Amino acid sequence: MTHNGEGLEQKSKGPLVYRQSIWTRLTHWTWAICLFFLLLSGLQIFNAHPALYIGQQSGFEFDNAVLRIGAVNTPEGPRGQTTVFGQTFDTTGVLGMSGSAEAPQYTGFPGAVTIPSFRDLATGRVVHFFFGWIFVAALFIWFLASVINGHLRRDIIPKGQDIAGLPADMADHARFRFQHRRRYSPLQKLSYFTVFFVLFPLIVLTGLTMSPGMNATAPWLLDLFGGRQTARTIHFAVMVLLVLFFIVHVIMVVLAGPLNELRSMITGWYRTSPGTAAEQGDRP
Known part of the structure; x- marks a missing residue:
């Protein structure tokens, strides 16, 4: 049963x-x-050159980047900045500039998500x-x-x-x-x-x-x-x-x-x- x-x-x-x-x-x-x-x-x-382009060529003399991640100097100090199709965003702490204030990392993506974690x-x-x-x-x-x-x-x-x-x-x-x-x-x-x-x-x-x-x-x-x-x-x-x-x-x-x-x-x-x-x- x-x-x-x-x-x-x-x-x-x-x-x-x-x-x-x-x-x-x-x-x-x-x-x-x-x-x-x-x-x-x-x-x-990607962090070796944190930018993406359309076409055969790239470089400072070309304006064909569709994505660019980096750090810029501002009156408040360095800030992480990401530009996507001409639109710029402050991405400090995530992209372009991350890490602590005492030891900032100026890389596209932070070392926590890269292998190796250093450059x-x-x-x-x-x-x-x-x-x-x-x-x-x-x-x-x-x-x-x-x-x-x-x-x-x-x-x-x-x-x-x-x-x-x-x-x-x-x-x-x-x-x-x-x-x-x-x-x-x-x-x-x-x-x-x-x-x-x-x-x-x-x-x-x-x-x-x-x-x-x-x-x-x-x-x-x-x-x-x-x-x-x-x-x-x-x-x-x-x-x-x-x-x-x-x-x-x-x-x-x-x-x-x-x-x-x-x-x-x-x-x-x-x-x-x-x-x-x-x-x-x-x-x-």
């Missing part, structure tokens, strides 16, 4: 399904580690390139495995019904109504598709475009992105978009049930919503 309390508890749980393959899980955590080091080492590299462009580049190639290798492994096991076709590439169901799914997410199913929702599919097939390729290709060696091997990259400076600006913008995606991704994981979501990405097993039938191919 099953006690009433136990019966209610069992009814309150949906089926446990195998959602994430070992390849998805391994590459997911590899990307998380790589992107952490790529972001912080990338900011170290060391050479080490920053070594760290950046090391994790960059690991990132690319993980992307290749994920793509190959996802084609073979059907993850790409089944869970990433949006289909007609996904596009049709997108408005309703967006409304559900806005109201924090989450359906825990074996397959990804339309909004998840569109988000992951954008990351894997737009943002990831863009950040890799623009990174390669900034390499003099790649300029000699594949000069068409310079034409594709409108020059090294434009590629650097796109690279930075994509980094910002990936950071925003990460923030939203973590928020969604917390709101949807962090233990269930983390179990799925660690063990592969995922608890679906009550009344959700296990789809074909799922294991109980």
